[in-house]
Amino acid sequence: MRQTVAVIDYGSGNLHSVAKAVEHAGSNQVVVTSDAATIAAVDRVILPGVGAMGDCMRGLQERGLDRVVLDLIGSKPLMAVCVGMQILTEYGEESSGIHALGVFQGHITQFPRSMTGCAGEPLKVPHMGWNEVMQVSHPMWEGIPDRTRFYFVHSYRYADIHAECVVGTCDYGSPFAAALARDRVFAVQFHPEKSHDFGIQLYRNFLTWDGTC
């Protein structure tokens, strides 16, 4: 079944690679758009995000896309990536504090300044590179082994791994959420479009996901 997909363009970086990865995963129609009518017409929507949470929120608001995103929650499958995931939470402590969309309960907080790894070595921030994701059972993980490594690059994270919406966790200094989900929304902190075959598999799963958890 061919699926039309909109990648929401709100002035954030690297939309090209998200669109290319979704095409590679099997969609024959991916549009990168900031047009509300186009977003309303497609089967599935991706909310990407690169950079600072505040800039992303502003970018959405300036284009009136914050309402567009909130309106589609629960009505069609939405996948959010990196800062796209962060702005679906309630609040981020980046810069002087960012009030976000509140689709998921919980906050985004900074990695602590002096973290150490298991051998006592200092851990660098940003958390940059390939780290293991521990899965919580969810249809979006179909065909992806537990503890598969995905590519992360971020300095802030969703730390409350006991929240009900958490469907994947990662560990860097301490555990944090790698994936959040609810009805028809799946959000990841890592970049599937940069995570080689299993990243593509995740987009492939999104193209057929019926939206249930």
Next chain:
Amino acid sequence: MGLAKRVIPCLDVDQGRVVKGVQFEGIRDAGDPVEISRRYNQEGADEITFLDITASHENRATTYDTVSRMASEVFIPLTVGGGVRNTDNIRDLLLAGADKVSINTAAVFEPEFVKKAADKFGSQCIVVAIDAKQVGPDRWEIFTHGGRKPTGFDAVEWAQRMVSYGAGEILLTSMDRDGTRDGFDLDLTRSVADAVTVPVIASGGVGNLRHLVDGVIEGHAEAVLAASIFHFGQFTIGEAKEAMANAGIEIRR
């Protein structure tokens, strides 16, 4: 278990072809960048770094085209450097499909440019490349123009300053070792890696797999970058990772 140390093959690209020189001279042709990145991607490279060494302005279009073709096929992070002088260059490279850009000479001439770039695009995509040469015991200085021009800046202090300006990562090359196959300058690598809060990529001098292991264990690097050992078929990325895993380093398989 945790974050994996990264193995990054580096492509020095001149007018659309991968080349590799010895100590920045004596160029050998190593092939088509898209084809080579596809192979590295299949072999398990964690990222790819593309350094555009094309001097002339008119060939930049070739670079954007090559980056775009690579990004359409290779779904791992791609860093592009070489001739990045202003925020327009950065925007064009990110639009072409680069995930990070590496700033070198322009940072030395206008350090505030790094701040501007990090504010505009986010620290996560700003890599500052440092070319350092040893000038005394435990002292390294920054050089520009392919290692020909000294700047008077101390490498460790410079790295710290660049991080305070928003660099999200440091790509550290030893000019003394580059192309020699004698291994990384481990003292340099460790001095910089221990002095900054962001990841450091060790570069310059890899001739065998032990050198990669040393870069992580003794140099404290988060990632190791090499070119010729991979380009000319001496080792695969898989063999590099095997050697690192055998030395107890966490890697992505």
